[in-house]
Amino acid sequence: MNLVKNLIKPLAQFKSILVVVLLSSYAANAQRVGLGVGAKPAAPVANMGIDPANPKEYTIAEVTVSGTQFLDPNSMISISGLKPGDKIRIPGPAVTSSLKKMMDFGTLDDVEILATKVEGEKVWLNIHIKERPRLYKVSFSGVRKGERETLNDKVKLIKGRVITPTVIKNTQLVIKKYYMDKGFYNIKVKVVQIPDSTRGQATLNFGITKGKKVKIQKINIEGNKAVSDRTLKRKMKGTKQKMLGRLFNPSKYIPKKYDEDKEKLIAYYRKSGYRDATIEFDSIKNNGETISINMKIDEGIKYYYRNISWSGNYLYTSRYLGDRLGVKKGDVYNPEELDKKINGIPGNDISSIYMDDGYLYFRAVPTEKAVEGDSIDVEVRMFEGKQATINRILLNGNTKTSDRVVLRELFTLPGQKFSKTEIINTQRQLSQMGYFDPEKIQINPIPNQADGTVDIEYTVEEKPSDQIELSGGWGGYIGFVGTLGLVFNNFSLKNIPNRETWKPLPSGDGQKLSVRFQANGKQYQTYSLGFSEPWLGGKKPINFGVSLQRTVYRMTDYSSLYGFGTGGSSRANFRGGYFNNGITVSLGRRLKEPDRNLVMTHSLSYNRYRLDSINIFGGSYNTGVSNNIAFNTTISRNTLSDLQFPRNGSNISLSATFTPPYSAWRKSEYTDASDKYRWVEYHKWMFDASYYATITGKLVLAARTHMGFLGSYGDKAGFSPFGRFIVGGSGLAGQGAFSLADQDIIGLRGYTDQSVGPQLNGRPAGGGGVVYNKYVMELRYPVSLNPQATIFILSFAEGGNNWGSYKEFNPFDLKRSAGVGARIFMPAFGLLGIDWGYGFDKLQGQTKRSGPQFHFTIGQQIR
Numbered sequence: 001m002n003l004v005k006n007l008i009k010p011l012a013q014f015k016s017i018l019v020v021v022l023l024s025s026y027a028a029n030a031q032r033v034g035l036g037v038g039a040k041p042a043a044p045v046a047n048m049g050i051d052p053a054n055p056k057e058y059t060i061a062e063v064t065v066s067g068t069q070f071l072d073p074n075s076m077i078s079i080s081g082l083k084p085g086d087k088i089r090i091p092g093p094a095v096t097s098s099l100k101k102m103m104d105f106g107t108l109d110d111v112e113i114l115a116t117k118v119e120g121e122k123v124w125l126n127i128h129i130k131e132r133p134r135l136y137k138v139s140f141s142g143v144r145k146g147e148r149e150t151l152n153d154k155v156k157l158i159k160g161r162v163i164t165p166t167v168i169k170n171t172q173l174v175i176k177k178y179y180m181d182k183g184f185y186n187i188k189v190k191v192v193q194i195p196d197s198t199r200g201q202a203t204l205n206f207g208i209t210k211g212k213k214v215k216i217q218k219i220n221i222e223g224n225k226a227v228s229d230r231t232l233k234r235k236m237k238g239t240k241q242k243m244l245g246r247l248f249n250p251s252k253y254i255p256k257k258y259d260e261d262k263e264k265l266i267a268y269y270r271k272s273g274y275r276d277a278t279i280e281f282d283s284i285k286n287n288g289e290t291i292s293i294n295m296k297i298d299e300g301i302k303y304y305y306r307n308i309s310w311s312g313n314y315l316y317t318s319r320y321l322g323d324r325l326g327v328k329k330g331d332v333y334n335p336e337e338l339d340k341k342i343n344g345i346p347g348n349d350i351s352s353i354y355m356d357d358g359y360l361y362f363r364a365v366p367t368e369k370a371v372e373g374d375s376i377d378v379e380v381r382m383f384e385g386k387q388a389t390i391n392r393i394l395l396n397g398n399t400k401t402s403d404r405v406v407l408r409e410l411f412t413l414p415g416q417k418f419s420k421t422e423i424i425n426t427q428r429q430l431s432q433m434g435y436f437d438p439e440k441i442q443i444n445p446i447p448n449q450a451d452g453t454v455d456i457e458y459t460v461e462e463k464p465s466d467q468i469e470l471s472g473g474w475g476g477y478i479g480f481v482g483t484l485g486l487v488f489n490n491f492s493l494k495n496i497p498n499r500e501t502w503k504p505l506p507s508g509d510g511q512k513l514s515v516r517f518q519a520n521g522k523q524y525q526t527y528s529l530g531f532s533e534p535w536l537g538g539k540k541p542i543n544f545g546v547s548l549q550r551t552v553y554r555m556t557d558y559s560s561l562y563g564f565g566t567g568g569s570s571r572a573n574f575r576g577g578y579f580n581n582g583i584t585v586s587l588g589r590r591l592k593e594p595d596r597n598l599v600m601t602h603s604l605s606y607n608r609y610r611l612d613s614i615n616i617f618g619g620s621y622n623t624g625v626s627n628n629i630a631f632n633t634t635i636s637r638n639t640l641s642d643l644q645f646p647r648n649g650s651n652i653s654l655s656a657t658f659t660p661p662y663s664a665w666r667k668s669e670y671t672d673a674s675d676k677y678r679w680v681e682y683h684k685w686m687f688d689a690s691y692y693a694t695i696t697g698k699l700v701l702a703a704r705t706h707m708g709f710l711g712s713y714g715d716k717a718g719f720s721p722f723g724r725f726i727v728g729g730s731g732l733a734g735q736g737a738f739s740l741a742d743q744d745i746i747g748l749r750g751y752t753d754q755s756v757g758p759q760l761n762g763r764p765a766g767g768g769g770v771v772y773n774k775y776v777m778e779l780r781y782p783v784s785l786n787p788q789a790t791i792f793i794l795s796f797a798e799g800g801n802n803w804g805s806y807k808e809f810n811p812f813d814l815k816r817s818a819g820v821g822a823r824i825f826m827p828a829f830g831l832l833g834i835d836w837g838y839g840f841d842k843l844q845g846q847t848k849r850s851g852p853q854f855h856f857t858i859g860q861q862i863r
Contacts, residue, residue: 055089058123064116067129069200071107079105080127082113090115090123107132107162133195133202135161142208151206154178163193163202175206183252185214185291216241216251217290223297226274232297235268236261237697239293253284253291262295269299273332275376276300303333306375312382316353321380324350333376338366342380351420354384358417360447360454361385388418391453394446397460400503401435401490405510406460408535409433411596418445418454425596426458428649431642433510435490436460437787438642463787465489485516493533510534512545526551532586543588543601551740553578555614576612576623578740588634597639603632609680609722609741616741617721617767624674628722628742632657644790644825645782646692647700657684663717670716682720685709686744695779704776706800708744711770724768727802729753730835730855743768747857748800750817750837751850757802759844771809774800790825796837816840817850833857 063082065073077083080098088094095113102111110130117124138157140148155171172189179187190207219241221229233241238257240250262279269277282295305327310318325341342350342364354362363383370377390412398406409429411422423443431438440461447454467487488505491513495506505513512532519525532545554577588601609626616622636653640646662679670676687707695701712719723742731747748756757772758765776798783791799814821835835857839850 055091056121057087057089058118058121060084060086060088060125061117061119061122062124064124064126065129066126067131069131070134071129071131076102076127076129080113082125082127088123102127102129106164131200132162132164133193133200135159135163136196136199136201136203139203139205140208141205143210151175151178157204163204168193168204171204171206175208179208179210181254181256183213183215183250183254184210185253185255185286186211186288212289214253214286215290216253216293217287218292220292220294221297222295223280224299226299226302227269227272232265232268235264237264241293242290258293265297267336269297271334271336273302273304273334274299275303275333275335301374303371303374303376305329305331305333305378306370306372307377309369309377309379310382311379312384315359315384321350321353324353335366338378342366350380355418355420356422358387358389358419359385360388360418360445361449386452388447388452388454390414390416390418390456391448391451392455394455394457395460396457397440398436398462400462400508401510402492402508404538405508406430406433406458408538408541410458412456423456428639428641430458430460432638432640434643435462435465435510437463439785439787482520483516483518485518486514488513491531493531523554524552536587541590543586543599545584545586545588545603547584549580549582551578551580553614553740555612576614578612578614578616579610580607580740582607595637598635598637601632601634601636603634605630605632607742620766621673621677621721624677626677626680626722628659628680630657630659630680640690640692644831645700645780645785645792646702647694647698648692650692651688651690653686653688655684655686657682657686657723659683661713664713666716676717677721680720680722680742681713681717682723683711683713684723685711698782700780702776702778702780702794704774704778706746706772706774706776708746708772709770719766719770721767724764724766724770725757725772725802726754726764726768727756727772727774727800729755729853730857741767746772746774746800746802747855748774748815748817749796749798749819749821749835749855750839750853751815751843752853755843755850756800756815757844758804766804769802769804771806772800772802773811774798775814788826791822793820793822795820796835814841815843815850821855831857 060082062084063077063080065076068076079102081101082088082094082098086094098113099111102108108129109132112128114126114128115123116126135157137159138152138155140151143151155174157167157171161167168191172191175189176187188209188211190209192205192207194203194205196202216239219233219236219239221232224232238254239261242251262282266277266279276298277300278298280296280298282293285292285294306329308322308325308327308329310321313321327338327341340349350364351362361383362385365381367379367381368376369379391414393407393410393412393414395403395406409426411426411429412419416422423445427441427443430436430441437460440459442457442459444457444459445454446457466489468485488507489512490507490509491511492501492506492509493511495501495508498506501507511534512530514528514530516528517526526549528547528549530545530547532543534541534543536542536544582605584603584605586601586603588599590596591598591600605628607628607630609628611621611623611626613623632655634653634655636651638651639649640651641649659681660679662681685708688705690702690704692703693701708725710719710723710725721741723744725744725746727746728748728751730749730753731745745754754764757769760766776796778794778796780792780794783793795818797816797818799816801810801813801815803809817837817839819835819837821833821837824832826832833856835855836852837855838852842849
């Protein structure tokens, strides 16, 4: 066929749209003639009766579609708006409108509307389309395999998606942003579309040229007079210029962080009273591998408070509110701090006065009333509203823990007045349960002003709380020790018959079941079993616990090398040892006064020790049977924000342990050590205090104090060898015979295990010290707060000591150390830690300072 070249030019708003009306003859060599705006009609057109210069109305007899691969023809006809029976004018706007609709659909690369037949006033139309290719796959070149996998996750292009210019452009922007956030400011991304005509698909290849990371050579700041360059640059946490020795804050340029840092600069000025401070302009000069940042600041003047007035307050006087606010005339104007004192500090802000008394609808808006010179008058406009009563408690997300276990921990109960402070306390209480992710706890008050009530919705997310300990290590004097421990922190005793709750044991009632076994074979074995119910009877927070333990240490004849036996043979024949069976029953209660964070716990324990030719206490007592009946009382107060990584709060405890004063009742003198220690007697006092505070951002200061005192009831019995303190090293218990006999193991990093205090033949003399103290300062920074693996790093400075008598006791005579460490908390294994500490002082019998030491901890915080 001969094709006439006078086709319509593309319309301005469409690319590659060709509007053609073709008249088809009945002959085999039918001529195809173009007709459209500006087209010059050919002779055959006139012969067919259609004159482009004189539009005529036709009735559509039929509409067909050709060229489809993936699209439905009927859908294309529907989108075009052309259907049989419609009257259209040719040439006319109907064809143009139809083309616009189809191109707006976004999946077509080209559209032609063809007139295939004309009979009188009827016309047969064919819509010929060319579809855009579909995505077959995405590939990346110029980057490593690991980066390609990351980019696939970032771009999220699905196979079969229509490839449009917008899709390509957006994908390029995603790739550029990803690399610019890593400091590759000169990133280039080229796109090559590789078609596969047989399938109507195409592969998109993104060729990436990262270049080198762009460093910030210089940051130039102008216009600042009140604040130094150094201070401003320090406030820009994510934008640092090149400097020798800079390790933790690299100087790469990241546009997103730079924008954030500019906002931080202005926020710092405004907190300092410079209300009108702005960045007049800033520019980035690209030098290839480095850039320079130029910035000009207009500080404005420094403002101060002049008068603060109150309006809308009826419950409290303006004087009372002003005193509570704590802002005085002449103070530096700081709207951010003012808002915190009004609405942001639970328990100490203005809103807490009202909201803790039920005034949920309370609002207070500080408004600048007048600005004169450098003075600002502020009016706090208040709406007190009405008191709201809690109607319902809604609980979501607790898929494992039963509702009653969560609800009994809440401080907000139906029928009570709404309290902002109690909501904050409830959030902390839910975090301390250990069953939920502290970062995911959400509280949503749902007010109903019509009846003056409020529903409170708590949303939690369960996290793994059970732990398994499966480890092996060197147990000091007993060689390799294997440990298997299981802790079920959300156990349910009553659900044992219900197989559906076994995950892997029945769970959901908040009870705790722990089983632990440690051994190195037949020589050393220890077993323990514990159970606790935090709400005995289910109505009050009374904690009931019971635990059983058994320890067996059988001596071998070659253990005399370490001072435990009589020695001689190299064979591992068992000759005597240490055997302990014990039971403890405890009862604790959460107190209401002076606050509900206070807990008092009482416990009664009985331990039976049998020593058979074993030198635990430095020769003073090595054979005999000892009985220990002890009563313990502990008062503790815990306000920590979280168990694994507390950012604020404190944990303080004071415990006292008493045995009966057998020596005071005895009239005769003791005949020997076995007679003297048949009934163990002592009183022991221990004090532990931890304090946590956020310094800036995620950086947390942790300060701890620990003290312990062992006392006697008189000179007749003297200090008991049981219950003493052993200090030094990691503080891990279970390290051979030195963790026996009711001893407390205290860590002191930078020194070897059990080395601090009175020594005899390289081990604690007399079974350990009778008094110790320890002080710790740590800076902690979280690497990951994911509940599956909470990781933080720390630096520490600490000091402590251990004394064998009160005459030698000097709380300022400390063995000092400092170092760094890391902690990893995984629900399955508990807390894992590693520390490197440097001991600055000499120990008893040493001629040089302790020096560097590595320490490992498993399943415990260092005390």
